[in-house]
Amino acid sequence: MxxxxxxxxxxxxxxxxxxxxxxxxxxxxxxxxxxxxxxxxxxxxxxxxxxxxxxxxxxxxxxxxxxxxxxxxxxxxxxxxxxxxxxxxxxxxxxWVRGEEKAEVVEYAGRPNGVTQKVVLTALGGSGATPAAGLTAPVIVVHSFEELKAKGAQVKGSIVLFDVAFDQEMADRGQAGPAYGAGSRIRTQGPRLAAEMGAAAALVRSVGGANYRIAHTGATGLVDGARIPAAAVTAEDAMLMSRLSARGPLKLHLTLTPQTLPxxxxxxxxxxxxxxxxxxxxxxxxxxxxxxxxxxxxxxxxxxxxxxxxxxxxxxxxxxxxxxxxxxxxxxxxxxxxxxxxxxxxxxxxxxxxxxxxxxxxxxxxxxxxxxxxxxxxxxxxxxxxxxxxxxxxxxxxxxxxxxxxxxxxxxxxxxxxxxxxxxxxxxxxxxxxxxxxxxxxxxxxxxxxxxxxxxxxxxxxxxxxxxxxxxxxxx
Amino acid sequence: MxxxxxxxxxxxxxxxxxxxxxxxxxxxxxxxxxxxxxxxxxxxxxxxxxxxxxxxxxxxxxxxxxxxxxxxxxxxxxxxxxxxxxxxxxxxxxxWVRGEEKAEVVEYAGRPNGVTQKVVLTALGGSGATPAAGLTAPVIVVHSFEELKAKGAQVKGSIVLFDVAFDQEMADRGQAGPAYGAGSRIRTQGPRLAAEMGAAAALVRSVGGANYRIAHTGATGLVDGARIPAAAVTAEDAMLMSRLSARGPLKLHLTLTPQTLPxxxxxxxxxxxxxxxxxxxxxxxxxxxxxxxxxxxxxxxxxxxxxxxxxxxxxxxxxxxxxxxxxxxxxxxxxxxxxxxxxxxxxxxxxxxxxxxxxxxxxxxxxxxxxxxxxxxxxxxxxxxxxxxxxxxxxxxxxxxxxxxxxxxxxxxxxxxxxxxxxxxxxxxxxxxxxxxxxxxxxxxxxxxxxxxxxxxxxxxxxxxxxxxxxxxxxx
The missing domain is CATH 3.40.630.10 (Zn peptidases)
Structure with a gap:
């Protein structure tokens, strides 16, 4: 017509x-x-x-x-x-401007002399910064807010890793949004909770599917005055730190230098x-x-x-x-x-x-x-x-x-x-x-x-x- | 028994x-x-x-x-x-020890003021180094050795990009080895050929499947005296540079600082x-x-x-x-x-x-x-x-x-x-x-x-x- x-x-x-x-x-x-x-x-x-x-x-x-x-x-x-x-x-x-970002596991049980393990990560939006030369602290691996809270005083001065896997099967069933919701809850709230408990830094396992050692960034809910360094590690690196943690204590050297500008x-x-x-x-x-x-x-x-x-x-x-x-x-x-x-x-x-x-x-x-x-x-x-x-x-x-x-x-x-x-x-x-x-x-x-x-x-x-x-x- | x-x-x-x-x-x-x-x-x-x-x-x-x-x-x-x-x-x-590695497209047709495009890449084993501050040169995109040779004098001082896609369908049919062989031929011989023609550096599209913007390293066949910087770019970044190249000339700023030790x-x-x-x-x-x-x-x-x-x-x-x-x-x-x-x-x-x-x-x-x-x-x-x-x-x-x-x-x-x-x-x-x-x-x-x-x-x-x-x- x-x-x-x-x-x-x-x-x-x-x-x-x-x-x-x-x-x-x-x-x-x-x-x-x-x-x-x-x-x-x-x-x-x-x-x-x-x-x-x-x-x-x-x-x-x-x-x-x-x-x-x-x-x-x-x-x-x-x-x-x-x-x-x-x-x-x-x-x-x-x-918010991303800076340098790198990390390596510098101490773990069974570590050969001189060897360290690189960790691939990316700062979360709103992350605070480490000193320019980085910080070194013990890693505590947890799988829920409840598990973190149960750690109590142990959290102070530590780097908390939330190792919660993205539910790709749920996404494959047509429930991608809810699968992401569950993961992003950890990413947005976890670092803040860790900061309140005195953690030196917080890491979350990347929220998303596809394991090709790529980190998934995203916003996190830190507040001024408790803006600790916070990053997403790849699924692979979360699993690595979990496995090393099962062998004994481990320490991470972490460098994140983002800036929050006006x-x-x-x-x-x-x-x-x-x-x-x-x-x-x-x-x-x-x-x-x-x-x-x-x-x-x-x-x-x-x-x-x-x-x-x-x-x-x-x-x-x-x-x-x-x-x-x-x-x-x-x-x-x-x-x-x-x-x-x-x-x-x-x-x-x-x-x-x-x-x-x-x-x-x-x-x-x-x-x-x-x-x-x-x-x-x-x-x-x-x-x-x-x-x-x-x-x-x-x-x-x-x-x-x-x-x-x-x-x-x-x-x-x-x-x-x-x-x-x-x-x-x-x-x-x-x-x-x-x-x-x-x-x-x-x-x-x-x-x-x-x-x-x-x-x-x-x-x-x-x-x-x-x-x-x-x-x-x-x-x- | x-x-x-x-x-x-x-x-x-x-x-x-x-x-x-x-x-x-x-x-x-x-x-x-x-x-x-x-x-x-x-x-x-x-x-x-x-x-x-x-x-x-x-x-x-x-x-x-x-x-x-x-x-x-x-x-x-x-x-x-x-x-x-x-x-x-x-x-x-x-x-051979990997150094710093980064690149960005700093000039291209339609570039908004102040904008550059990051290129994800990784040095190939045996790569030479750029100056510590990097080098900037025009990018020439080719898809075969023949196409490179046809470029003649244009290659001198340029960064050659071999944009040849890995044949994942061939790999899926049970021919992963031959698929890799075709790609690795470009990776091992391409940079050397580019060096012989006076290229400032050589890039190859990563040889391998799975496109999650990860670069695949590997050895390249450069020889002493013509050890130009050589790197693998991700499939995504090869495609980006090819698309930008179709819009007009582009220039890349490339920093690779590997070392070949005794x-x-x-x-x-x-x-x-x-x-x-x-x-x-x-x-x-x-x-x-x-x-x-x-x-x-x-x-x-x-x-x-x-x-x-x-x-x-x-x-x-x-x-x-x-x-x-x-x-x-x-x-x-x-x-x-x-x-x-x-x-x-x-x-x-x-x-x-x-x-x-x-x-x-x-x-x-x-x-x-x-x-x-x-x-x-x-x-x-x-x-x-x-x-x-x-x-x-x-x-x-x-x-x-x-x-x-x-x-x-x-x-x-x-x-x-x-x-x-x-x-x-x-x-x-x-x-x-x-x-x-x-x-x-x-x-x-x-x-x-x-x-x-x-x-x-x-x-x-x-x-x-x-x-x-x-x-x-x-x-x-």
Missing amino acids: KSVFKKSLSLTVLASSLLSLGASAAPANDPATLGQIRDSAMNSDWAYERLADLTDLVGPRLSGSVGAQAAVEQVSAAMRKLGAKVTLQPVKVPH DADSFNVIADWPGTDKADEVVIVSGHLDSWDLATGAHDDGTGVAGAMGVIETLKKLDLHPRRTIRVIAWMNEENGTRGGKAYFEANKDKLDKHFAAIESDEGGGRPFGFIASVTPQMVKYFAPLKTALDPIGAGVFQRHDQAAGADIGPLERAGVPSFQPLVDASFYFSYHHTPADTLDKVSPLELKRHVAVMTSLSWFLANMDENIGRVAKTD | KSVFKKSLSLTVLASSLLSLGASAAPANDPATLGQIRDSAMNSDWAYERLADLTDLVGPRLSGSVGAQAAVEQVSAAMRKLGAKVTLQPVKVPH DADSFNVIADWPGTDKADEVVIVSGHLDSWDLATGAHDDGTGVAGAMGVIETLKKLDLHPRRTIRVIAWMNEENGTRGGKAYFEANKDKLDKHFAAIESDEGGGRPFGFIASVTPQMVKYFAPLKTALDPIGAGVFQRHDQAAGADIGPLERAGVPSFQPLVDASFYFSYHHTPADTLDKVSPLELKRHVAVMTSLSWFLANMDENIGRVAKTD
């Missing part, structure tokens, strides 16, 4: 935009339009090209870094080029594709723009950002204009502070009734099967046309949950805004997540097309729904 | 050794004895414990290092403890389990004791050494004494010089007729299916009882090839000594090989038991054969 109009017109800009208005005034969620959106996304390399720009040209983009600023500029420029209305929302972000200026990139008759209502579709510093954050969360950007590219190509405004947001600072999400919420907390829905993609670019949504149970039936439109690419699953928000839109969801995320195969996601291996080559161009199809179809559908989707129950 | 004797005796040491002689004078390759060997090996943790000692207590053991010397002492002590006759054969070995004193560890009536004839069963410095060499070649050591442990436990002497050798310097194998050949070249056969295991501790043997075609039928004995553990395959020798026993094979190696599943071997991830946790204790069963059964069978196995045709 659209293409017929297109041929007969494209005479003047004015005529063209009148047509657009006319087109989007037609039944917005009709199967033909949803089909066009899906097919256009499945035939476009645009999002993958943006992901390549982001990862190859900008690369790592930890909050406060020159890469983060370059990413803000690159994404803004790409969105402006499509004709979106771009706003940069200022956000003060933590500015908060830096940064931005959420907000790109609006304006609505028509309900332009004051907003559907957010988003990913986070910052990444860890070890890699180029292709899956975490380059695919989320590129997927969201692809929404506007798809609608522009089809000359489609939704009733509600579709707001693409590339969040800043999801990884170590969620300051972007918090700043947006603060700035919009008196306009929450105008936030119809929010989508965030932040579980990688694995194959999408559909959606997770925190809508009320009564609303599920209204999404049937969307499911039908996405079934041909295997993405018609619709799962309702009480919580469906990514970290950045969490405050919106908790305030009642219905939230959505793509339901993806994340079985391998935590193998690359927060490691040096989260690079472009790991992203399937085909799955990213599916990702854009899902994100665009969902955004469009929400932005044009006749039904009032309502508010979700508060979850805290 | 053996166990019946055992109960009735074990009275005095003298009586016990008389019995041993009596036992081994019985039909040596009878099914019952072969079955005892297989079952004893399948029920022993001894070899795995030795592998744990070697990898956890000694760790990396590159030729010339303190670890290599500790390994010589540890293995000698373990063999002496079993009652083997241990000799240390002096070997002068190369002494040759060091080291040893082959030779442990004899003496024969009875043909004690002057020798069956070698071996692995190499040195490893690369990045990891603890669990698969390369800890499992080979532990598997060979397990031969004596199994025979001792069963109180079995072969007709020919079984000689366990832990070779020194397979990785970067093969000096141990060469030294043994030089010292024994007038006793080759007394070398009945040689076995080397150096393709990792994956599941063994049987053997590869460079016997003459007419000899194959005589191995039927061995195949029958190993069928119950799935290791009864016998493949004849013209070449079956590992690197250390290569000179013996080329001089006519029939050579053997276990036929193993090596599909994953080159994922860990020469990387930091070649660690104990990657070795299956069950497969190592099968490995010992195979190595011991084969050694015993060869040491007791009535048939003269004959000489193989010279292969060069």
Whole structure:
């Protein structure tokens, strides 16, 4: 239908935009339009090209870094080029900088003269520093907070190693999120608990699958005044220290020299594709723009950002204009502070009734099967046309949950805004997540097309729904 | 049979050794004895414990290092403890020491101001050094020697990157060795060719599977006077530089500071389990004791050494004494010089007729299916009882090839000594090989038991054969 109009017109800009208005005034969620959106996304390399720009040209983009600023500029420029209305929302972000990081086991039972064992590790975001020449201390291996607490005074002056294996089998069963949750609880809370008990430093076994002696970084919850050195060791090195510990006492020499600098200026990139008759209502579709510093954050969360950007590219190509405004947001600072999400919420907390829905993609670019949504149970039936439109690419699953928000839109969801995320195969996601291996080559161009199809179809559908989707129950 | 004797005796040491002689004078390759060997090996943790000692207590053991010397002492002590006759054969070995190694792409088309891209790499054994502050040069990406040669004068002063992907599909089809051979040809010859053309440095894409941004080291064939810096980059970083190169010219800042020190004193560890009536004839069963410095060499070649050591442990436990002497050798310097194998050949070249056969295991501790043997075609039928004995553990395959020798026993094979190696599943071997991830946790204790069963059964069978196995045709 659209293409017929297109041929007969494209005479003047004015005529063209009148047509657009006319087109989007037609039944917005009709199967033909949803089909066009899906097919256009499945035939476009645009999002993958943006992901390549982001990862190859900008690369790592930890909050406060020159890469983060370059990413803000690159994404803004790409969105402006499509004709979106771009706003940069200022956000003060933590500015933590990785330093030297190395360790070796220097004493253990059965050690040949002159021999030491290297330990591969990487500092956790927010880690304190050792002296420049490092520190040497006994290692205590524990497997739970309870076991650590039972060690009592022995912890003082020691290096605590939390040797808790990531449950890859759970991830393989489709429960990657909960598997990660269990592990990241150790990473975020363990070092702080160790610090409270007087530990000299804390190590956690890397939270993630794939054992190729790579360390998985991530944020840890240390507080000023007790900011001990904290690092993730590889699965292999955790196992090594556990085995050596079974032979007798061991000591580690540890050097970590990260710095916590003053908060830096940064931005959420907000790109609006304006609505028509309900332009004051907003559907957010988003990913986070910052990444860890070890890699180029292709899956975490380059695919989320590129997927969201692809929404506007798809609608522009089809000359489609939704009733509600579709707001693409590339969040800043999801990884170590969620300051972007918090700043947006603060700035919009008196306009929450105008936030119809929010989508965030932040579980990688694995194959999408559909959606997770925190809508009320009564609303599920209204999404049937969307499911039908996405079934041909295997993405018609619709799962309702009480919580469906990514970290950045969490405050919106908790305030009642219905939230959505793509339901993806994340079985391998935590193998690359927060490691040096989260690079472009790991992203399937085909799955990213599916990702854009899902994100665009969902955004469009929400932005044009006749039904009032309502508010979700508060979850805290 | 053996166990019946055992109960009735074990009275005095003298009586016990008389019995041993009596036992081994019985039909040596009878099914019952072969079955005892297989079952004893399948029920022993001894070899795995030795592998744990070697990898956890000694760790990396590159030729010339303190670890290599500790390994010589540890293995000698373990063999002496079993009652083997241990000799240390002096070997002068190369002494190459890894230094600092880092790189970043500092110029490329589309580079945001202030941004650079880190490249993960590791120096190749024998690499020369850059200045301490590194060097900066344009990168030329090539995919073959022919493509490099076609670049001509452009190569002078440049950093050449050989971007040739490892053929993992070939490895998965059971052709891991040839897949590695194709890749290692680039690694060993490429940097030398680049040096001859005036390159400032040479990089190769890591030779091996598994893309977790880990670099695979290995020896390269540079010569004094043209010892340019040479390193392996990860698959990811090779792909990154290729993609950036497609956007325009790029420059790399490269720092590699390895040192080539004077040759060091080291040893082959030779442990004899003496024969009875043909004690002057020798069956070698071996692995190499040195490893690369990045990891603890669990698969390369800890499992080979532990598997060979397990031969004596199994025979001792069963109180079995072969007709020919079984000689366990832990070779020194397979990785970067093969000096141990060469030294043994030089010292024994007038006793080759007394070398009945040689076995080397150096393709990792994956599941063994049987053997590869460079016997003459007419000899194959005589191995039927061995195949029958190993069928119950799935290791009864016998493949004849013209070449079956590992690197250390290569000179013996080329001089006519029939050579053997276990036929193993090596599909994953080159994922860990020469990387930091070649660690104990990657070795299956069950497969190592099968490995010992195979190595011991084969050694015993060869040491007791009535048939003269004959000489193989010279292969060069």
